[in-house]
Amino acid sequence: MKQDLRFEKTEKALQEAFLNLLQTKELSKISVKELCELAQVSRNAFYQHYETKEHLYDNILNELLLSIEDACRPLVKDVATITEVEGRLFLDKILLAVDQNRFVINQLLTSQPAVFTAAFHDMLVSANIQSSHSIGTTPNIAYIHIFSGGIVAFVKYWLLETKLTLEEAQDKLFSIVGQMRME
Incomplete structure (x- = not known):
């Protein structure tokens, strides 16, 4: 021990x-x-x-992404039951996980932005595809890629370019996603 x-x-x-x-x-x-x-x-x-400092970097990145991936779990068992409330909660959980790892994400975004954003995007795509399968729907791969890319871009914008609180960021992201659905 x-x-x-x-x-x-x-x-x-x-x-x-x-x-x-x-x-x-x-x-x-x-x-x-x-x-x-x-x-x-x-x-x-x-x-x-x-083995190397790069291995240390990868380990930190993987631990971080696993903790955020947990926030991407589906909230419903059936797509027909997804309401605006569940959509909001899904986005809120992702940003809460990001906020809980804010210091680490800031370091990774400023030191190796391309590596972090690609890994974050890939994790979100994979998690959303798995979530689609787990609730019995055929995933719309193009939509998942666009949605995941938007989340990654928003997180980068939020952490590096604004002073938004978690709640303000959650409101802003939910509003943006809502606008995208309407267009």
Whole structure:
């Protein structure tokens, strides 16, 4: 038990140090040595957890996307029962998951925007296709791609270009999606 706790503590220290370094440096400019110094762990400890700093980045990204993917689970069992309330709740849950991971997402968006946005988009597409299948509908792949791309673009806009609160962002996204449905 003690070893597991130490392992988790080291991993958390490495991830926090890495995210802090990403605030001021590009990924390519971060060295394992400075990462270990900031995390106050040995190089051996780093390599027990990660093969490379890119592996550390990928691990952080994957954990983040898994936590957001949970918010994409369907809220209904039948498409015919989806109301405006369920649509709103679905969008609200996604933005809540983003808000809960805001610091990490900001670091990933500013350090590797193309990598983050592509991975986020792919996760949303996959989650929405799975959700369609789980409620017994044939997914509209083109719509899912456009919808997912819109969510990713909105998140990037919200976090990097505005000072909107979570509630304001939820209202704005719901309004935009509503306008798109009407046109």
